[in-house]
Amino acid sequence: MRTALELDERLRGLGVLWIEEPIQPDDIAGYRFLAGKMHAPLAGGEALAGLKAFADFLSPRTFDIVQPDLSICGGFTVARAIAALGEANDVPVISHTFGTPINFFASLQLAAVLPEHRLTAGLGYPLLEYDVGENAMRQRLPITPVSADGTVAIPDRPGIGFEVDRAAFEPFIVEHWEEHL
Incomplete structure (x- = not known):
């Protein structure tokens, strides 16, 4: 935690939008300690699963920004509930996306x-x-997600915006996957 506080102090005045998960993602006591001492907004939640886990970090308020990851938090339904919880606690939700x-x-x-x-x-x-980062899956996409100016057009097709070609992603499909946090 000392390193997180030192980093926060060094970045002070540089316009940092937030500091994301400077300690282990499930260290609620550590985040509560940092929450009262950080200058930059404290963001986290990318490794949390389920609404209860997010509720524990939002009441009392621990995160300044909550970042659920759809592939971990429980999907769209849980993410929408997390967004409602964030809104009720005046905490913005910015979707975490990696992978x-x-x-x-x-x-x-x-x-x-x-x-x-x-x-x-x-x-x-x-x-x-x-x-x-390097991502072999991205090269198999039928569309380019991000334009040169850093903006993204939201696809207006059903679902996630494009048809997933199972054959293109076949090399990446596994029978079983689990994450231990």
Whole structure:
């Protein structure tokens, strides 16, 4: 936690929008300690699953920005409930998106229906994280998700906006996957 506080102090005055998960994602006591001491908004939630986990971090208020990941939190229904919980606690929701392009496009649909918040007003809301790392799956997409100016057009087709070609993604399909946090 000392490192998180030192980083926050060093970044002070530089216009940092938020500091994201500076400690282990499930360390609620640590986040509550940091919440009263950070200058930059504290963001987290990308590794939390289920509405209860988010409720524990929002009451009492621990995160300044909550970042559910559709592939972990429980999907659209849970994410919408998290957004309502965030709105009730005056905490903006910015969808966390990392990994597969399918998750990115699903998260784009979620971002399109999230309410604007005063903390993110004027920033081109809704904000959406985009993984720019090497990703073999992205090369198999039928559409380019992000334009040169960093904006994303929300597809107006049903579902996530494009038809998933199972054959294109076949090399990435696994029988079983689980995450231990």
